[in-house]
Amino acid sequence: MGMFDRLKEGLSRSRQALNEVFYMGGEVDEDFWEDLEDRLVMGDMGAEVAMQVTDDLREQAARDGLTTAPKLREALVARLSREFATAERDPFDDTPSCVLFVGINGAGKTTTCGKLAGKAKDAGKVCILGAADTFRAAAIEQLEVWGERSDTQVITRERGVDPASVCYEVIQQAEKDSADLVLIDTAGRLHTSPELMRELAKVVKVTRKRANMPVSVVLVIDATTGQNGLNQAKEFNDALELDGIIVTKLDGTAKGGIAVAISHDLNLPIYRIGVGEGLDDLQTFDATSFSRALVGEE
Numbered sequence: 001m002g003m004f005d006r007l008k009e010g011l012s013r014s015r016q017a018l019n020e021v022f023y024m025g026g027e028v029d030e031d032f033w034e035d036l037e038d039r040l041v042m043g044d045m046g047a048e049v050a051m052q053v054t055d056d057l058r059e060q061a062a063r064d065g066l067t068t069a070p071k072l073r074e075a076l077v078a079r080l081s082r083e084f085a086t087a088e089r090d091p092f093d094d095t096p097s098c099v100l101f102v103g104i105n106g107a108g109k110t111t112t113c114g115k116l117a118g119k120a121k122d123a124g125k126v127c128i129l130g131a132a133d134t135f136r137a138a139a140i141e142q143l144e145v146w147g148e149r150s151d152t153q154v155i156t157r158e159r160g161v162d163p164a165s166v167c168y169e170v171i172q173q174a175e176k177d178s179a180d181l182v183l184i185d186t187a188g189r190l191h192t193s194p195e196l197m198r199e200l201a202k203v204v205k206v207t208r209k210r211a212n213m214p215v216s217v218v219l220v221i222d223a224t225t226g227q228n229g230l231n232q233a234k235e236f237n238d239a240l241e242l243d244g245i246i247v248t249k250l251d252g253t254a255k256g257g258i259a260v261a262i263s264h265d266l267n268l269p270i271y272r273i274g275v276g277e278g279l280d281d282l283q284t285f286d287a288t289s290f291s292r293a294l295v296g297e298e
């Protein structure tokens with residue numbers, strides 16, 4: 001299956017929810033516009049984006065005489081893709097690079113690190129995985145499994161040690177091995193705990209100070225958390241000044257629009273998206289492809 005088909009399959013639930021609006025029986029009337037706005041809100045795009053996108057599209061439809069479903073779809077795809085912040089640099093392709101993964105429990109940080117290590121290996125890059133999640137022994141083991149799977153070195157320390165000291169060691173090893181890509185998994189935490197967020201800020205600070213390569217802080221967000229994901233993103237961004245986000249589990253939700261809301265509201269680029277559990281289900285984000293998969297084609 002091609003990349004776009006995988007993306008389309010992953011976003012099928014979100015698309016279904018939006019799609020019905022286009023069966024409007026050939027008439028673009030007041031109900032159509034209301035329905036469109038409602039569905040964009042229900043897909044978790046956020047009220048502000050939904051209203052702005054609907055208003056703009058309505059204006060364009062009147063100006064350019066867009067009256068058929070295919071034309072309106074195309075215009076919606078183009079309009080939605082402009083909502084996403086663009087990345088100046090891709091921290092996984094533009095190496096050498098060090099990335100710290102942050103996010104709440106179960107968002108998909110470890111899985112995403114593993115998938116990215118596999119892709120780096122395929123691209124012929126030297127990658128090192130760092131297990132700075134020292135809270136849970138199972139988390140360290142899980143990263144080790146991904147390390148074996150992708151034939152990538154994993155730097156670990158025993159449970160309970162200061163995660164900042166693990167990062168220090170990871171960077172040291174990366175220098176020794178002239179690594180291209182350093183991926184550091186941190187412990188999942190609640191964005192509502194100031195103490196845990198302060199600890200994470202220290203991890204980021206130590207890594208930035210010690211590393212001799214650009215360090216990016218990337219938030220991994222589970223799309224199924226909907227609007228709550230937006231709140232998480234705001235808290236993490238306030239505490240850590242994020243560089244960008246990765247949205248996972250877009251395959252399990254009808255609320256794929258949350259990706260639009262987060263990128264727009266926080267002005268943060270989406271580096272990758274997860275549309276399934278397999279290695280190939282982590283895709284480089286492309287605003288037009290994403291919008292097309294979300295809106296659907298004729």
Ligand SMILES: Nc1nc2c(ncn2[C@@H]2O[C@H](COP(=O)(O)OP(=O)(O)OP(=O)(O)O)[C@@H](O)[C@H]2O)c(=O)[nH]1
Binds near residue numbers: 106189248252
């Ligand atoms: N369907 C689907 N499942 C995913 C995706 N990404 C991750 N998962 C699953 O989500 C679950 C949690 O993923 P983890 O990688 O363990 O999450 P984590 O953020 O490291 O969790 P903590 O270690 O508790 O902080 C696993 O069962 C993954 O297989 C995705 O894009 N789609």
